[in-house]
Amino acid sequence: MKASTLRQVALFAAAIVALYPVWFMLSTAFKTQHQYLQNPYAFPWPLSLGNFSDAVHGGSFLRWFKNSAILTIGAVIVSTAAAALAAYAIARMRFLGRNVLFALSTALMVVPPVVMLLPLFILFTNLNLVSTYQGVVLIYAGLTLPFSIYMLTNFFRSIPHELIESALTDGARNFSVLWRIVLPLSAPALVTLVVVNGLWVWNELLIALVFLPSDNLKTLMVGVTVFQSRYNLNVPVTMAGMLLASVPMLLVYLFGQRFFIRGLTAGAVKG
């Protein structure tokens, strides 16, 4: 066989494997329970739309979605803002403990969140921060902060110092240099932070499970597990729910694929 044929065979097989679970989700969502039990992999025909109305009634997808969106946006903003200030100081100012701070912060990237789970839970209970957006936004922002600081510090260091000096002689103060020159020039790094941290928070289950137990604050990820245990035996309805829950990200991916892939890979390609 020719090399190009082998290549196509390998890629085609991989594509089938990559797509199958999505196809399973999609096709099952349009089957009746009876159709599914008869043949779990057959093509869904005739199409049945009933699962979706069951799923919408049985779950609170809109509310879960709203909660996840608030937490994701909030955490990304807080994490990026705190990291930008810190990274600016680390990259561009001289102060005692600068290198230690950067090294320690970078090292925190390897600490598993579950290690902090119990003490944080007890602390937040005492501070009345459990079951609040603010509390969980703080946790997510903190957990993503080491990566944000690492990313932005390296990026800020790569900005030509003449641009900053030029702004200073043009009369800008330190903070307006950050705001008007450094941050606009860091767009690629900021995209990376939004994608990587946003995806991380959006997908997070453990902390959401523990810190947001009340029904009206559940995130999409927690909601999805609740939904599944409710409809456990009705696979088509469960899949309809999973499909609904995947729609936001699939849309983001469809329209922002470029940003997505570039954002995820930007940090690593240089190294």
Add this chain to the structure above:
Amino acid sequence: MAAVRFTGAGKVYPDGTRALERFELEVADGEFMVFVGPSGCGKTTALRMVAGLEEISEGEIRIGERVVNDLEPQERDVAMVFQNYALYPHMSVRDNIAFGLKMRKVPRGERDRAVDEIGRVLGLGELLDRKPRQLSGGQRQRVAMGRAIVRNPAVFLMDEPLSNLDARLRVQMRAEISRIQHEVGATTIYVTHDQVEAMTMGDRVAVLRKGRLQQVDDPQRLFDEPVNLFVASFIGSPEMNLLEGTVEDGAVRLGGDVLPTPGAPARLAEYAGRRVAVGIRPEYAHAADGDAPRLRGRLLVAEPLGAESLVHAELDVPPVLSEEVLEVARDADAAAVTELRSAAEERRTPFLARFAGTVRRGSGEPIEIGVDVSRLYFFDLESGSAIR
């Protein structure tokens, strides 16, 4: 507008390196002052100390009446043009030029008027809404100038602003910067390591070496009366020829040839019988005619330049290998130093002369070079200072 005065200014970096030492200089109000010297001579450091981008470790710097040592860059009322222009890539040309005004809270209408005016003066009218990356090198250079001029600062600082342009554009921008400076009349400090730029643009030129000021003068005096070997070999293009000679009575012996020294300073007599460095500018070395004083050597190559030829010859005379000369050679080309050293061992020196017309002789053939003996330069070999 304001004068800039350095008083005993010095710069020592935290690691102990000294970049500038006891720098004394006054740049007059409205003057175009050029700082020139090889890499690492401290010229950029001196400039950045005026800008406030580099702390002043010793002495003081005044802009007008104000001591600026402790002022932030934004408080000094200076504008700077950087080597790579440092245009803000995310802003349009208009926003780039207006940035300094915006930072100084100039109202919008006034800002727009000022930018339009500058755009007209610099011929940027059409380009105001473009981004820097859509501009050519010359246009970027002009925007960088505009950004500096628009604020009408007390002092203009320019850090090798032409070094990123190609040769032709550089000549054109040289004239343009001079023209703009005269129109605006702003006090300007211009750093370059190209001595041609220094000579053609500066009202006065300050030559620096290893953090020390060597000489400040107008270009003509710098060319005619260099105070030491370093200035002599650094200023002038092509470079001054430097040979080691022995002083005789009313003459100087260079290898097998003797040149009379009619216009020599009286102090040269004190060096009778001793070796000195003798400088001959290529401009004063021509094809020998009649029985005029001459030096004999071998032709290496003659570059025809149209009206004249640049003659590369080799003389059997020891070259001057002082540290100053080596430093200038190294700055141009590191390999040149090795070449110079091996030439010295064989007691031969490369020599440049300007011959009228074309030289019809082959490489290796003997050649006689006539020297204008009233234009000889003499330097003490020990101290490097000019003998005068």
Add this chain to the structure above:
Amino acid sequence: MLRTRVWVPYLYVAPAVALLCLVFAYPVVRVVDFSTRLIRGANGPYVGSLNYQLVWEDSTFHDALKHSALLLLAVPVLLVLSIFFAVLLYERARGWRIYRSVLFLPYILAVPIVGIVASYIFELNGALNSILRAVHLNGLALDWLGSEKLSLLTVGIVIVWRELGFGIVLFLARLLSMSEDQLEAARIDGANWWARLRYVILPELRGTIEFYVVVASITMIAWVFAYVYTLTSGGPGTSSTVLELYIYNQGLRNSLPGMASAVAVVLLAVSIVSISLLLVVRARARAEELA
């Protein structure tokens, strides 16, 4: 460097430091403290190493530790597959852009959703086994999630399935940023596919490989809770329990915060040690290369 008053930089780093203290420093200190106490509510008497002894005597802990270590085997699998497919795409296989989008798609799906969907596919009478039986591969139609021998493997397969997309686009991005001159030169010099991979592409990918191994290892040690929770909940029995899940169960389900804290300390140590080892190996390789 900007010139600032001495205290100004501290102002800039203050919010970040405060947040890091709240989320990392304080909890880590407390968890070490908790691990030596008999916690009821928010505090309790000092009991020395009792919690550690209890943990050590709990066979579930040993299982969890073993399973977390076994999941690290997914890292080399991910690495090889990512590079393999990235190179195929880089060679501009027909339709490579579409393949890239498709192979990356799994990474877009949220982990809990992936876990739930996979839990139905891998059921004893789920889609996978139905298909296998339909093509008469009855011998391969195993009880993927219900058998103690297979459940961890299944978790690993699902993790690789989702995480592979990231690896592929990462290596592909690095390859696309590299100059093609080298590859063309190698081709002209007569290097075949394998030789080009071995002598041109892999050395070029080195930095990215190191990065990816670190990131993937962190994922396997510290970020698989959602997979396990939704796929198997650690079962059957304890056959797919990992350290993360063990801490969660002990701390919040079984109300044994002391033991959970002891395991958390162990997990912290394991992550620090394994990542440091990786970094040391990397530094040594770098030094060797320079020597």
